[in-house]
Amino acid sequence: MTVIATVAPLPSNPLHRNRDAPINFLNVAKNLLQNSHLQAEGLHARLLKAGFLSFTSICNTLVHRYSDSGQISHARQVFDEIPQRNHVSWTSLISGNSRLGNSEDALETFLRMLDHGFHPNQFAFGSVLRSCSVSGYLEFGEQLHGLIMKMGFFCNVFVNSGLISTYSRNGRFDTALEILERMEKDVFSWTVMIIGFSNGRKPFEAITTFARMLKEGMMASEFALTSFFKACAYMEGLREGSQAHCYAIKTGLEDVMSVRASLIDFYVKSGDIHNARLIYDRSSPYDVVMCTAMIGAYAHNGNTKQAIEMLHEMIREFDISPNEFTFASLISSAAENGDVGLGTILHAFALKAGYSAITHVEGALIDMYAKGGNIEDAFTVFNNMETKDNVSCSSLLSGLSSNGYDQEALEFFSDLHNSSVKPDPFAVASAMTSCAKLSDQLVGKQIHSQIIKSGLESDTCIASSMIDMYAKSGTIEDAQSVFENLSAKDRIAWTAIIDGYAQHGQGRKALELFGEMIEAGINPNEVTFVSVLNACSHSQLIEEGIWLFGLMKSEYRIEPLIEHYACVVDLLGRAGRLEEGLEFINAMPMQPTTLIWRLFLGACRNHNNLNLGIQASKFLLELDPEDDAAYVLLANIYAFNDQWGNALETRNIMKLRNVRKVPGLSWVLVQNSYHVFGAGDTCHPQKELIYKKLYEVMSNVKKAGYVPVTEFALHDVNESEKERLLVHHSEKLAVAFGLIGSVEGSPIRVFKNLRICGDCHAAIKLISLVYRRTIIVRDVSRFHHFSEGACSCGEYW
Template sequence: MNFTLSLLSAKTSTTTITITQFPENPKTLILEQCKTTKDLNQIHAHLIKTRLLCNPSVAENLLESAAMLIPEPSMDYALLIFDKLDKPDSPLYNILIRGFTLKQNPDRAILLFRQMIEQSVQPDEFTFPSVLKACSRLKALKEGEQIHARILKSGLGSKEFIENTLIHMYAHCGEVGNARRVFDGMCERSVFTWNSMFSGYVKSGYWEDVVNLFRKMLDMGVRFDEVTLLSILSACGRLGDLELGKWINEYIEANGLMGNPNLVTSLIDMNAKCGCVANARTLFDQMTQRDVVSWSAMIAGYSQASRCKEALALFHEMQKANVEPNEVTMVSVLSSCAVLGALETGKWVHFYIRKKKLKLTVTLGTALVDFYAKCGAIENAVEVFQKLPSKNLLSWTVLIQGLASNGQGIRALKFFNLMREKNIKPNDVTFIGVLCACSHAGLVDEGRDFFVSMTRDFDIEPRVEHYGCMVDILGRAGLIEEAYQFIKNMPIKPNAIIWRTLLASCRLHRNVEIGEESLKHVVRLELANSVDYILLSNIYASVGRLEDASSVRNQMKERGIKKTPGCSLIELDGVIHEFLAEDNKHPLSDEIYTATEDMINHIKLAGYVPNIAEARLDAEEGDREASVSHHSEKLAIAFGLIRTSPGATIRITKNLRICRDCHSAAKMVSNVFKREIVVRDRNRFHHFKEGSCSCNDFW
């Protein structure tokens, strides 16, 4: 009998093949030559006409081709074939269950398994792994446990590949203890079994268990493979276990495995997470081929080590190498942009995400919200948040914290209330954002209520950070004595940050006595910090005790306490420019200093008077005003004035708390030059506009 079969060639043109005699065993024809639904239709028709479809093995081959081999996302055709079969047996059910699982329809796979049981078709050793994989995909623990019970009743519980799938199912459902019980109960374990258990621990973040199990593996003399090492390196990075990580590195080198890019990428990630970023970069540079995973690992390593400028520089190299970034790359780049205040670069990343239509996952979307908030572009942060297709607790918390640090405390609390209306339970980090919002908005009573609500309504025990927020709330409101007593009555020992917070409040409200007491506690708890002495010096100066103020400054000199150099960053046209106080390393230094002098002269005409108390300690009397005028913030602002178009917002990132003089100057500049200036200092954001600041002159 002649049989005509149309096949698609590699060039996608249609080729017609005439088969003069249909083979008695058509397995090869069906499984190897049948490439499209059209081919399958022709063979199916012939099998029906010749009644070959009644042959179970032929029917099995046809169903397998329809369910798994034809590149058709739908299982409709396979179901059509299956429904026409008379009394399908377990191998036929297995094919369909595997097909549904493979084509991302695991719920149908589980329903088909139930149908199989109802039709009294006995599952075999190949049925259980397929349906357990479907349970894993859905995290269907209850169904998985029922199937486990059926496996034990069937007597197939000792089959290693079934037990491996059980381990995977339990681990994927978060039941790592059950997975380990299956593992421990096995009579024989192959390296695949060990790897299944390692994978389960990794998925659940049980990093110490990964390392402990690997040490047990070594003690038992069990051979491991490259897949094993990937899991162990991941755990070493998370635990900071550099010793074991180095041992694995040496093993990889000694056994000629450095050509495995996955292993080298894991070594890069491990070294970076353990703080050995230079080692990571050496490994990265030695790679002959780098995929997006290796680039992303190195960029993430720089980002996690707070070497954000290097992270962005490497990202630009990645672009030149024409390597398409993925979600991991984007999250790391956005994190670096957030730290540096690199708004333009981060905006480009956002544009790229939209252009490439990358899926805006919760992780990527939250990173975008965090980036915009930390760059002071809070409206952009809110806009991204509202457009997120899905949000988790971290997304809400990031927005609440962002609004609070940008001086929009009341708005932050509105989003908190909206979050509660959606039945999303806050955690301890959320409450830090909420209490900060109360602090910046001057909501003392509300802050007290939220602090009590943490324990009463959400069973969250306040940490030292929450107590610090309450001290800040009370101190900002001028309730210095109450804040002091609050610290004294804390059930946990206050740290230096708590006392420093009170010290800052004393500076604002000119409370000398408690300010002196606060500094004593800070010095007793922590190494001397120039910021603390300067705060007390400013308190003395504010009440006219200039000799005491000078005495504090002299104590700093005598004790060798040097003021941390101020550093300000500004991004223009995708380039980060860095300024230090009285620095002349910038290639446009002469132009910048001229612009700074011009800026200072303009705001002096508007009433600005330099506060020479903010000058560096070793500045001579005649140089003190120049010292103040050349603080890093002022240099960066002046650079922004001459390098951006009129009316454009100037965005500065400062490593320290902005000094009072620069704060006053920035307010004046915003009014005189009609510019909005956004400064992110160590504590918070300052949005200067029309001569005022969002912090209400308290930071």
């Protein structure tokens, strides 16, 4: 509703041209507003001078102009001085705030408008919904939804699109889709849904929706296409993306720069850097966006060198300056390579160019420093951030974890709840991984309950981290139930559960699941094969393992990595096929690493092969003279063979080189806290009770047939002293305390930082029989489930 008013012209009115013709001054003023090249301030001054600010519609347009140029406080001032505000005035201010990202002000203005008795129209709803969408005010959005239904806007395409955006951006895809299904659909509403799916990491749904849109005879816009390519990039959908590329060429949309930039991104992420480069080469003259897209392509394709070369070319030859996107890309590339040197240079460059305080750049810097092991500098960047966001927090979380500060990571995570940054799925998954690494099921369960409350159970990343946490902390049943409840099981979830069973020594079950995974059409990757091969080696499935090792290359075209060779060495080594293992090592297409020799040496120790053990330790110490396992295992082999002189000499060399043995420690979970023990430990406040229990236990198992395996007391002392040393091993102390502190019949969970000792293994089997308890010991390489006098490992470890 436009107010048409004719007023007497002011004598000095510069707009006044013809006294005779009736002039619609308002239209003239509006024309001026729309076509003028004047800044908003200039216009404001002229309109004020000409006396036009008493007209509501003129003021409304001025509000619009001010907010368009980002001067929201001026817009607000004009709005405040409008003598007679109408609903357009309110809507202009709401949409201004919304477009400038002042979501809270937009919401607040909307509420004030209602208080003043104005009914929102489709534009007011559209604007305020956009704010709800981007700022996560889902609950407010739901209330608006109610109001919209009540006011009869449920058929309005514009308003419905806003609702779809609000719901899909905040994880409520089902509701968003329901609205779309019910409404009269136009290109815009389809596109909003596609964008929602694409940004919400639901690529399949995005692609299906796109196909449906075309089927209904709509033409895709450049916005629908860019989102489509984003979805294809995420799922490496080379086929779907290429088809849409043809569509883009046919419709001429390929000429649109935004489409090209997203095409480059899609081809790169699908592994086709060649096509990406072709599109780039046809895009001259270049701008910063195109160059950055291509730099990002190289940066995330492991080709940092080429990315840096392009940066030079862009600056020197095209005279284009990098922007914050360019820096973020390059710094994250340095992060992927753990190249703190390059990262630091880029940091300095970004600082000089004035981009180092941009949130994305800071996020990349934190990740770069943390991944490179420089957690202090990561913290410096983090602490200097003006506004810390989700990404910087989760970068820091995963950085703490990868540097071994898992306890600190969990404290940081818990502090987040009292801060303005709410943990998102990335942060939650990271924290869960810290729990997994610490085998801390107590904190893991607490976070699990938060996950249930926030409805994030079906997030595949979170679910995978939970499967891992439950498996690593000893309850494979819980891992299984998380896995079963997951509707969309991806490769990582399958791999996590397979690995869980592998660690628990249930190799057959792991292979069964591997078969189901293949049947479900999920392709294994190199990680899956590490887990599958581990499952074989822990469960004496030697021929199966060797067969799978071959299958990896022949069927799945995965070139075995050193990790896979290590699995086979372990497989043969555990089986005692040491000669064969050594042949296998010598036939490897790459140089054996410390990992390979350490595994082989461990096998020599287990199967008591002195000669091969000496050889293996020689190779291992050549590669790493500080490898404590090399000395300890060799000394143990000597000791086991009664070569006490050599054993002593090995230990002396170790001492001389200042290499320290990692002390063996065992933890036991008693009444919701972890209690730690070393060998012969007397630090526990209940030590008298614990030792009394320990001696009682040992005397009872002796009656049941336990004979101390004194070969495992690797010191040159007499038999009774050896027995005394064995009794005080940390895992026995932990089990004794577990028996005191837990409810009769409940399982006892022990964790050890080294491999379980053979004598303790024998003793705990009988403890499980005599005391009718399930005892679960997780050592450094796997789980042992003791029950009824037997262990799940079947003596095969």
